[in-house]
Amino acid sequence: NAGVTQTPKFQVLKTGQSMTLQCAQDMNHEYMSWYRQDPGMGLRLIHYSVGAGITDQGEVPNGYNVSRSTTEDFPLRLLSAAPSQTSVYFCASSYSPWGERSSYNSPLHFGNGTRLTVT
Amino acid sequence: DQQVKQNSPSLSVQEGRISILNCDYTNSMFDYFLWYKKYPAEGPTFLISISSIKDKNEDGRFTVFLNKSAKHLSLHIVPSQPGDSAVYFCAAANQAGTALIFGKGTTLSVSS
Numbered sequence: 043n044a045g046v047t048q049t050p051k052f053q054v055l056k057t058g059q060s061m062t063l064q065c066a067q068d069m070n071h072e073y074m075s076w077y078r079q080d081p082g083m084g085l086r087l088i089h090y091s092v093g094a095g096i097t098d099q100g101e102v103p104n105g106y107n108v109s110r111s112t113t114e115d116f117p118l119r120l121l122s123a124a125p126s127q128t129s130v131y132f133c134a135s136s137y138s139p140w141g142e143r144s145s146y147n148s149p150l151h152f153g154n155g156t157r158l159t160v161t
Numbered sequence: 162d163q164q165v166k167q168n169s170p171s172l173s174v175q176e177g178r179i180s181i182l183n184c185d186y187t188n189s190m191f192d193y194f195l196w197y198k199k200y201p202a203e204g205p206t207f208l209i210s211i212s213s214i215k216d217k218n219e220d221g222r223f224t225v226f227l228n229k230s231a232k233h234l235s236l237h238i239v240p241s242q243p244g245d246s247a248v249y250f251c252a253a254a255n256q257a258g259t260a261l262i263f264g265k266g267t268t269l270s271v272s273s
Contacts (some may be wrong), residue, residue, distance in 0.1 A: 046204070083265065084266055096239070110192070140193050140258040140259075150205075153204050155202075
């Protein structure tokens with residue numbers, strides 16, 4: 043089992059360039075999400091998806107787009123990169139969301155991250 | 162405003178002693194909490210969780226305590242080992258059940 047796979051591991055972009063961070067999971071998880079980690083800021087949610095065809099915004103969605111055409115894949119698109127988007131990006135998946143709607147609570151499984159630098 | 166707070170950025174402990182990492186939350190409707198451990202250049206890995214119907218959950222050397230009235234949880238590691246040196250994140254499922262909200266993390270250093 044590969045778990046959650048993120049590509050690339052490292053990326054350098056110039057301001058204004060666009061790119062897509064790839065994320066794939068092989069655990070048949072319904073829930074997928076993207077976080078960014080910045081020094082002193084912890085992990086902040088960018089976008090999430092509770093199933094194929096369904097996406098929603100998290101805490102810091104501006105400048106990013108997502109789509110979920112399959113259960114396995116959840117790519118994150120940077121439309122026009124800015125230096126403020128320099129960060130480490132983590133994709134994560136879970137069997138289901140949490141709380142009363144869930145049959146049981148399940149942890150998030152994270153990929154190993156993509157380190158993005160925008161110059 | 163931060164909904165999940167880890168007020169200690171760092172903690173140093175000697176091998177064999179107890180490590181206690183603390184976490185506070187602001188929303189009394191949160192009902193599921195998790196702890197993650199993160200090593201450099203890796204993604205966070207799940208450690209232990211607790212739901213609000215319990216006040217304690219144990220898994221080997223790791224125990225999480227939940228005090229709902231104080232909106233506080235803590236992670237105890239006994240005995241601490243050098244391999245436990247990592248950043249520890251506390252997280253809570255949001256009220257809608259659609260996202261995990263993370264604290265800023267506490268860096269634990271265990272010296273031998």
